[in-house]
Amino acid sequence: MAKTGIAVILQRKTNTEGTHAAPKRAERDGYHHGDLRAALISAAEKELVEKGVDGFTLRGCARRAGVSHAAPAHHFKDVRALFTALATIGLRRLAETTEAFGRAAPAGTLDHFIAIGRGYVTFAIENPAYFRLIFRSDSLDSDNPDLIAAGKAAFGVPVAAVGAYCGSADPMADPELVPLVIGLWSIVHGFSELLLSGQLTKRGAGADRKMLVDRLLPGIVSRFVSDMPSSRPREPESKSRRTSRRRSHSR
Numbered sequence: 218m219a220k221t222g223i224a225v226i227l228q229r230k231t232n233t234e235g236t237h238a239a240p241k242r243a244e245r246d247g248y249h250h251g252d253l254r255a256a257l258i259s260a261a262e263k264e265l266v267e268k269g270v271d272g273f274t275l276r277g278c279a280r281r282a283g284v285s286h287a288a289p290a291h292h293f294k295d296v297r298a299l300f301t302a303l304a305t306i307g308l309r310r311l312a313e314t315t316e317a318f319g320r321a322a323p324a325g326t327l328d329h330f331i332a333i334g335r336g337y338v339t340f341a342i343e344n345p346a347y348f349r350l351i352f353r354s355d356s357l358d359s360d361n362p363d364l365i366a367a368g369k370a371a372f373g374v375p376v377a378a379v380g381a382y383c384g385s386a387d388p389m390a391d392p393e394l395v396p397l398v399i400g401l402w403s404i405v406h407g408f409s410e411l412l413l414s415g416q417l418t419k420r421g422a423g424a425d426r427k428m429l430v431d432r433l434l435p436g437i438v439s440r441f442v443s444d445m446p447s448s449r450p451r452e453p454e455s456k457s458r459r460t461s462r463r464r465s466h467s468r
Contacts, residue, residue: 254292256282258306261299265346270353275299300350301358307347308367314340315374324381327442333374334405334438338430341409348409375401383446397445404441408434 260281264273275296279286293299318336322328341348350356351371357364379398380388388394411417417429 253282253284253288256284257289257292257299258302261303262306265303265350269346270300270350270356273300297356297358300353300356301361301364303347304351304353304357305361305363305367307344307351308364308371310344310347311337311340311351312367312370312374315371319374319378324378326382327439330378330382330401330442331435331438333378334401334408334434335430337405338409338412338434341413342426342430345413348413372402375405379445382442393446400441401438404437405434408437 257278260278261273263281264277268274268277273296275289275293276286278299279289282288289299293302315333315336318339319329319333321332359365376388376398379394379401380386383394383397385391385394388398408417412426412429417433418426
């Protein structure tokens with residue numbers, strides 16, 4: 218039976234819609250010129266900040282990026298892969314922050330230790346979601362070469378500080394210096410955790426985080442570093458550092 222004029226028009230309309238729909242979907246999911254990965258990373262950062270590690274989903278990232286739920290698989294096979302990419306970014310930022318703060322004082326000095334400690338805590342305060350993620354080893358691909366390199370760079374800052382202070386080119390190869398590196402890391406990490414959990418603000422008479430960092434951290438780091446073997450004569454304690462130490466001791 219011959220098609221009526223209306224049937225032909227409808228058929229043509231259907232064919233036209235089908236032809237146009239496919240490119241739009243491909244364009245929507247593909248983010249041509251390699252932009253999909255960048256779009257997903259940007260969306261994942263927002264998802265992480267808003268929902269944290271436990272509430273994070275690939276579907277949520279896809280929705281934020283404006284792509285289909287299947288699109289992330291083009292670059293990230295699962296949540297672990299996307300978490301690993303984010304953790305790599307976080308570790309690089311941690312290294313950059315501590316290095317930048319460390320430049321405020323010469324390597325091999327007590328003030329240098331205090332500066333990188335302040336940088337570590339500042340990173341945690343300003344990037345709590347990243348700070349939580351980079352230490353969730355169960356959620357990351359520990360064999361990823363980019364993650365490994367970023368972790369070495371971040372950990373390398375306190376290692377280099379201990380090496381400069383103690384006159385060692387490789388503190389992690391010296392059994393006597395390894396505990397000093399881990400100890401310094403433990404102090405600033407634990408301090409950061411206490412700040413983020415609100416434990417110090419509860420006991421700080423309403424003081425804000427920055428005030429607590431300025432008031433307490435120099436004295437804590439100074440007490441630890443003062444027991445470390447130094448390759449140089451011990452520095453005279455500055456008035457500001459002495460005042461900070463007395464305040465932290467009195468509290």
